[in-house]
Amino acid sequence: MQLEVSRRGFMRLGGAALATSTMSALGFGAGEALAASVRPFKLSRATETRSTCPYCSVSCGTLVYSLGDASKNARAEIMHIEGDPDHPVNRGTLCPRGAAILDFVRSAQRLKHPMHRAPGAKEFKRVSWDFALDRVAKLMKEDRDKNFVAKNNDGVTVNRWPTAAAFTTSTQSNEAGLVTYKVLRGTGIVGIENQARI
Amino acid sequence: MTVKGSVVSDPTKVPVAPEVFLRLPDRARLHARRAARFAKLAEASPMGDFLRFLGQIATAQGVALAALPAPPSVDAAALGRLHDHGMPVFGRSDHRRGAEWQVALDRILAGLRGGAMPEAARTALDEVAAMSRPDREAFADRVLGERLAAHELAPALFVGAALQVYWIWRAGALDASRLVAMQPDRLCPVCGSAPLCSLIDLRGLPERTRYLHCALCEADWRYIRAKCADCGSVEGLAYHGLEGVESPARAETCDACKGYVKILTGEKDAEIDPFADDLATLGLDLKVSEAGWQRAAANPFLLAG
Numbered sequence A: 001m002q003l004e005v006s007r008r009g010f011m012r013l014g015g016a017a018l019a020t021s022t023m024s025a026l027g028f029g030a031g032e033a034l035a036a037s038v039r040p041f042k043l044s045r046a047t048e049t050r051s052t053c054p055y056c057s058v059s060c061g062t063l064v065y066s067l068g069d070a071s072k073n074a075r076a077e078i079m080h081i082e083g084d085p086d087h088p089v090n091r092g093t094l095c096p097r098g099a100a101i102l103d104f105v106r107s108a109q110r111l112k113h114p115m116h117r118a119p120g121a122k123e124f125k126r127v128s129w130d131f132a133l134d135r136v137a138k139l140m141k142e143d144r145d146k147n148f149v150a151k152n153n154d155g156v157t158v159n160r161w162p163t164a165a166a167f168t169t170s171t172q173s174n175e176a177g178l179v180t181y182k183v184l185r186g187t188g189i190v191g192i193e194n195q196a197r198i
Numbered sequence B: 001m002t003v004k005g006s007v008v009s010d011p012t013k014v015p016v017a018p019e020v021f022l023r024l025p026d027r028a029r030l031h032a033r034r035a036a037r038f039a040k041l042a043e044a045s046p047m048g049d050f051l052r053f054l055g056q057i058a059t060a061q062g063v064a065l066a067a068l069p070a071p072p073s074v075d076a077a078a079l080g081r082l083h084d085h086g087m088p089v090f091g092r093s094d095h096r097r098g099a100e101w102q103v104a105l106d107r108i109l110a111g112l113r114g115g116a117m118p119e120a121a122r123t124a125l126d127e128v129a130a131m132s133r134p135d136r137e138a139f140a141d142r143v144l145g146e147r148l149a150a151h152e153l154a155p156a157l158f159v160g161a162a163l164q165v166y167w168i169w170r171a172g173a174l175d176a177s178r179l180v181a182m183q184p185d186r187l188c189p190v191c192g193s194a195p196l197c198s199l200i201d202l203r204g205l206p207e208r209t210r211y212l213h214c215a216l217c218e219a220d221w222r223y224i225r226a227k228c229a230d231c232g233s234v235e236g237l238a239y240h241g242l243e244g245v246e247s248p249a250r251a252e253t254c255d256a257c258k259g260y261v262k263i264l265t266g267e268k269d270a271e272i273d274p275f276a277d278d279l280a281t282l283g284l285d286l287k288v289s290e291a292g293w294q295r296a297a298a299n300p301f302l303l304a305g
Helices: A031-038 A101-106 A129-147 A174-187 B030-043 B048-067 B076-084 B100-113 B119-130 B133-144 B150-171 B274-280 B282-290
Strands: A005-007 A043-052 A061-067 A077-083 A149-151 A157-160 A165-167 A191-193 B147-149 B195-200 B211-214 B220-222 B237-242 B249-254 B259-265
Touching: A031 B282, A077 A101, A174 A191, B030 B048, B030 B274, B048 B100, B048 B150, B048 B274, B100 B119, B100 B133, B100 B150, B119 B150, B133 B147, B133 B150, B147 B150, B195 B274, B237 B282, B249 B282, B259 B274, B259 B282, B274 B282
Parallel strands: A165 A191, B195 B259
Antiparallel strands: A005 B147, A043 A061, A043 B237, A061 A077, A149 A157, B195 B211, B211 B220, B237 B249, B249 B259
16 A cells, blocks of 8 residues: 655644644544634734843843834834843843833933033933034043043053043943943043943 | 852852753653643633543553653763764664553553543554554654654554653653753754753743753753744744733744744743643644744644644
């Protein structure tokens, strides 16, 4: 007898495939009822994305859950963030701040534009990036000119700018960390907090 | 960092949470739990009768497993050689089965015989019972290779159930902490099988670790989250469920290989069982298949196609 032998899996499992399945072969004819039971439902879609907690330079790994189909122009929304159990640094754990990171993402007070409160003013007002960068550069220059320490008391060249410090980010790559150091140390800033510190 | 009142000044000495790479099934309780899970899930399922029948099989498997003697020990040197060559310990295609699997098969058949089942199932049961031992061996090879003719699907269920018992029994002699990942790491370190599904359950270490579950020997081995359990891609993955339905099952679909493997999350429901919950959420498979992804993992209790 010629047998029709094929690699059986669970591979092409659609409603039709259930007609030739272990279930039907044993005399359980439930395939149609099953197909009917799910017909009214739509599929929901979520994603899990690896990310890094932005709070401190420990840089704990996180998994970010988003709901919605971004590929179909629907708005994806972050639903949940948890520690990444596969990340060697935190092994799935997060500190209380990191565990509350979802509220940080969704915060109504989240800063979206440069804001400026002029000396003596009570309110912040929105300003352009050009204004903000010019203002920061000008103030930094003034402060550096006033406080830069080229040599210490023993006459040794140190080139320090002790009155400024920089807090950057923990979610940067090694290369970005290197550039951060090059730029900031070039100005004389010693107090630098970012991932490259560790 | 302070540990139990003493200060640890050397950061390399700070104790870290344990990590578990591989878990072997709890042989004493696995099948009773599964039977209970099948019974519970059958209540709300359109395929309830089939699930109840699989519950009977699980019970019979448990009896057959408990009746086997202690498994032969595994030589540490042999284990080392296998690992050196990236081989599973009891490979599903190359392990020389002992006669115990046929003893288990006879016990499973005897255990089922008194229960209720459709006529076609009883015919298949009798067919397996009447097979000669060499025929059973040849049939077992085809079951393990998933190379079956359409009319062999029904008897394959019983043979597959016995092979499962055999592999669980044989793996019982292993020290789970000594097993290492295969290449590719989606294959079972014990028997080299592809995974049935993946699990995030309450026993994971670290917490929320994902394990792949072996369809044959029922070992769980660690597999990083958000990585395709079929092709290993870490891009183009999405998690699909039925909209508005509370379910432990999601389909981890991969746009790189167009395949998917189900992922079961057992945080709310500690009783989830990889086989029972996989089959009880078959409706999700139908919808995901319709949407164009192919199921990558075979369930030996429901072969199709």
